[in-house]
Amino acid sequence: MTVVAPEHAMTPVYEFPDSLTSVPTHYCPGCTHGIAHRLIAEVIDELAAKERTIGVASVGCSVFACRYFDVDFGQAPHGRAPAMATGIKRVAPEALVFTYQGDGDLASIGAAEILHAAVRGENITVFFINNAIYGMTGGQMAPTTLVGQKTASSPAGRSLVGQGAPLRVSELLAQVDGAAFVVRRSLHDVVQIRRAKKAIRRAFEVQEQGLGFSMVELLSSCPTNWGLKPDAALDFIRDEMVPAFPLGDFKVPEAETAGAAGAGTADSSAAGADAAGSAVAGRARRG
Numbered sequence: 001m002t003v004v005a006p007e008h009a010m011t012p013v014y015e016f017p018d019s020l021t022s023v024p025t026h027y028c029p030g031c032t033h034g035i036a037h038r039l040i041a042e043v044i045d046e047l048a049a050k051e052r053t054i055g056v057a058s059v060g061c062s063v064f065a066c067r068y069f070d071v072d073f074g075q076a077p078h079g080r081a082p083a084m085a086t087g088i089k090r091v092a093p094e095a096l097v098f099t100y101q102g103d104g105d106l107a108s109i110g111a112a113e114i115l116h117a118a119v120r121g122e123n124i125t126v127f128f129i130n131n132a133i134y135g136m137t138g139g140q141m142a143p144t145t146l147v148g149q150k151t152a153s154s155p156a157g158r159s160l161v162g163q164g165a166p167l168r169v170s171e172l173l174a175q176v177d178g179a180a181f182v183v184r185r186s187l188h189d190v191v192q193i194r195r196a197k198k199a200i201r202r203a204f205e206v207q208e209q210g211l212g213f214s215m216v217e218l219l220s221s222c223p224t225n226w227g228l229k230p231d232a233a234l235d236f237i238r239d240e241m242v243p244a245f246p247l248g249d250f251k252v253p254e255a256e257t258a259g260a261a262g263a264g265t266a267d268s269s270a271a272g273a274d275a276a277g278s279a280v281a282g283r284a285r286r287g
């Protein structure tokens with residue numbers, strides 16, 4: 001019989017983050033919004049910043065984010081989270097300020113807001129949850145919907161002709177001088193989740209160092225509106241979304257690029273460029 005020493009039996013390997021509340025989730029089974037929440041909360045704990053963190057929720061499935069984070073929170077109208085975060089950070093520069101925005105919110109109705117927050121070099125951190133669809137409202141096409149992907153408003157699949165290619169927000173914002181840190185990560189497996197957490201931490205550090213606008217785009221699942229089971233939804237991110245939205249660092253502070261592969265590089269940029277310009281017939285919602 002194996003006897004476990006009491007000190008080993010009591011060693012915690014996994015604890016509930018202080019910066020999360022313990023309430024039942026409203027997110028669907030298999031939705032990775034919850035993973036994103038947890039990673040952000042863990043980093044807030046690590047930075048011992050809970051008491052001075054202010055989040056700004058957007059409109060979308062994460063509209064109730066304030067229920068889950070045990071930090072101060074604001075609720076912005078659709079797309080306007082960067083403007084609200086701008087005001088908060090300007091009047092409370094000691095606060096750690098972040099927005100949490102979906103792709104419909106950030107890349108569609110809030111496209112001008114996010115662009116000009118980056119242009120102004122606002123010292124805020126943006127978490128951009130890209131699930132290639134309008135989740136909350138029943139699965140309409142978003143700017144990030146893949147070519148060929150069926151949605152409630154593109155029942156035949158998104159077409160390049162007439163509807164265009166998916167908008168790659170990180171690549172776009174990396175061109176803006178005021179942006180200091182812009183990276184894309186994914187939440188589809190454990191390795192990617194660990195990479196995502198490191199990026200979240202670095203983005204917050206960029207803000208703490210006063211370097212300017214920081215954004216982490218996270219590829220996220222929406223099994224409900226993709227019409228997929230949770231495990232298949234994770235495969236969909238890996239197999240269909242990552243080729244269209246290459247993971248990587250698109251802009252990082254200069255000191256971090258010295259001698260490295262550097263800013264503007266992505267993990268699979270060639271694959272991404274090809275995929276966005278051609279038909280990516282996703283397995284989600286195909287007839």
Ligand SMILES: Cc1ncc(C[n+]2csc(CCOP(=O)(O)OP(=O)(O)O)c2C)c(N)n1
Nearest residue numbers: 059060061078102103104105133134135136
């Ligand atoms: C001005 C305005 N237009 C449209 C809506 C309706 N609306 C609410 S949530 C949403 C889509 C949200 O999608 P996304 O930002 O991708 O978040 P997700 O639910 O996918 O996480 C829309 C169009 C609204 N509330 N306000």
Ligand code: SF4
Nearest residue numbers: 027028031061135222
């Ligand atoms: S509708 Fe999609 S994005 Fe919204 S909670 Fe459900 S799975 Fe998540």
Ligand SMILES: [Mg+2]
Nearest residue numbers: 102103133135
């Ligand atoms: Mg969405």
